[in-house]
Amino acid sequence: MDTPLAYYLANLAVYFLIYCMLTMGLNISFGMTGILDFAYITFMAVGAYVAGVVALGPATLDSQMTYILGLNWPFPLPLIAGGVAAGLFGALVGLLAMRRLRSDYLAIVLVATWSISWNLASNFTGLFNGTTGLLNVPQPLATNFNADPNSYVYVFIPIAAICVVLFFVVAYRIERSPFGRALRAIRSDPDVAAAFGKRTMRLRLQAMMMGCMYAGLAGALTILYIGAMNPSAWAIVETVIVFSALLVGGRGNVFGAILGALLVRIVIIEGTGLLPQVPNHPELLGALRNIAIGVLIIIVMYFRPQGVLPERRRRYELKPRRAQRVREAARDSA
Amino acid sequence: MQLFFLSVGFGLVTASVVAIASVGLTLQFGVTNYVNFAYGDFLTLGAYLTWTLNSAFGWNFWLALIAGSFGVGVAALIISQVVLEPFVRKGGPLLIILVVTFGLSLILANTILAVWGADYKQYNVPLENPISIGPLLLTADQLGIIALSIAVMVAIHLVLTRTKLGKAMRAMSDDKNLASVSGIPARQVTALVWLLSGVLAGLGGGVLALNVATFDSSIGVTFLFVIFAAVILGGIGKPYGAMLGALIIGMAVELSSVWIPSQYKLDVAFVLLVLVLLTRPQGLMSVLGKA
């Protein structure tokens, strides 16, 4: 339990769980509904920042940070606040943007949303302490368990795990529900879906909100674990990486999302993180890794656009009595 | 008042930079019918290729700019043929190729980072005093940018109206199926449009970098939205619209600094972009009628 390896693995487990939240959320808005949310990482930031300013006490001169709120609320309120704030922000953006925009225009508006948000967060230091960001965010239950920094991870793993398992169940339910089926119909052909009575705007908005909420929770978990968040953590490249994880793992199904988190966040990113740095060129390794991810996206989109775990056909079984009625009807009409 | 005229001057320069880059993007969209999210990185590539010729090999800036832009044109041509056209031929939903351009952006930006490093670069240009032209105050380089932009706009106009390529581009932009049925060689025209788009991006990137003095590998991506704003304001796929859009956006961005802290300058463009998309996504040119 105390070895560096155990610590490393436990740490990795937390990052994996958090990334699963990200991919599961994007699977709802993009995978199932087809919304090209190129601003996705912005909602993670919203969740992180809100959770941070809810968990932190009021900004004082001592802390050398400036930010809004500062409510000092105990866990799990910051986590919930982060998720809700992100979901609401997603709903707002959706309301403004999704009215009648074709998919590439919508993508442009969403990236612009990221850009405006990023600039605001970086320059408007009164909000979330600008480019330095929030620091020293209290970790949940740290004092209760009296954990030192090295063993805190073992306190956090159950917290993250419970959150992720809960939202996995939610995502799974959505996938198998008539709501999920309607989303997939909208993804396939929104005009025909409307021609069958589906309230496409309302359904898309709900999907967008859910996806953003997942991102917000991922952000909240991140800031509560690491204790810090600043704009460098949510550059536009981060959205591309979440997309690549979902596309590689398999979009349209929650298991594909989890696999994608494993393959991209753990295997590729952690894997390349173990390579030695090149002296005098600290940015080189990161750049090569991002190039590899870009190449991976293109290759996967060409050869296996559905991802490693594609969407499966769902069979709907009938109980014996109903099945009998169907058989009789088939006989009668033959 | 002086600040106002200063801003008008800067507005003309910014508009010139935006115009060169926007026309490239809008011409390419008109023919291919999908947005190239990696366009910002073509701008960056132009800035860096120009830098290499200018700082490492000591060329005069303007010569380096021309040569560097052709380099970007060739790169764009190769990328379009090797990476993008296979996806177009394969068919499939629009979103796949948009995701591919996004991935391409990642590759390009990081390749530039890997090759040239993360430090800030500058061009080797003589330091000059600004020249007074009426109420405006501009350096010789800035005047050069405006002159280049006007030259490029005239050249594009001539290409569109007088050459076979230009007419083919306009036909394909209006109605792709009709154009190919009328015997226009779609493949060749598409390839040439990518070449042209790359050259314009290279020119745009170089002058942009000149105008902001110091730059790093994020320069193109940050400016991309300003270009999007101009393109969409003018009507996507309409080159004359892009020129008009560039003028409006360039002026708006610079004039805004009279009232708003200058770090939010680019955000003005983004907000304008979002407003245009929400209220009139087909742009201004649809009102004025011309392509």
Add this chain to the structure above:
Amino acid sequence: MTAPEAILSVQDVRHAFGGVQAVNGCSLQVPAGSITALIGPNGAGKTTLVNLVTGMMRLQGGSVEYAGQNISHWAPDRVARAGLLRTFQLSREFTKLTVLENLLVAATGQIDESLFGALFRRRSVQKQERALVEKARLLLSIFSLDDLRDEWAENLSGGQKRLLELARAVMAEPRMLILDEPMAGVNPALMTRLEEHIRDLRRQGITFLIVEHNLHVVERLCDLVIVMAEGKTLAAGAMSEHRANPEVVRAYLGSGAGPAE
């Protein structure tokens, strides 16, 4: 003699795009319980009219009344929920959904189709699902598609997709169904089956408006034939009347095939 009431009444409807006046003051009535045809040469504006009636395109003039309500500016989903449904010229099945799911999603008024329902009303939703699956499978058996129920809808053959289009529309329990060229590219055996199905459905009370080019089918199947040309209604009546009408003949001969075929 009282004519049956019109379930759909189109008054002076107009729509232009890009300088072309596609629908130019078109008026027509579809009697309730009838199988009415809408015929006319290519470019007459028939599909545009269907799009306007169902809300997929915006009216630029005139009005549409359905089942006693003014639906002129209703959004397409609202029109569908009121029981006016349509099929499409080129089969537009939901890809990445199975054949069965295409029908399940077509059912209107499902209680779960919202986030709240997906999460919190599981028991009632499961009950509704079982009933819907049974109904869908009964319908699929009638259209002989039950064996294909778990196939991706996009993998069906052209003829099977036509049957699916019709079955899916019926699943939504329409009061009136607009079919856009249901017989296009369909072989004679399948054509007979489709005609049978349409007659059966009319017996069950559904009104039909069928846009069709195949005049044999129209003659066999339809009570009333409305002719449209150049964005307007030219005439309404029986096929024999239209054949004797010089205006109708000219409209058809002017662009190729004539109604005498």
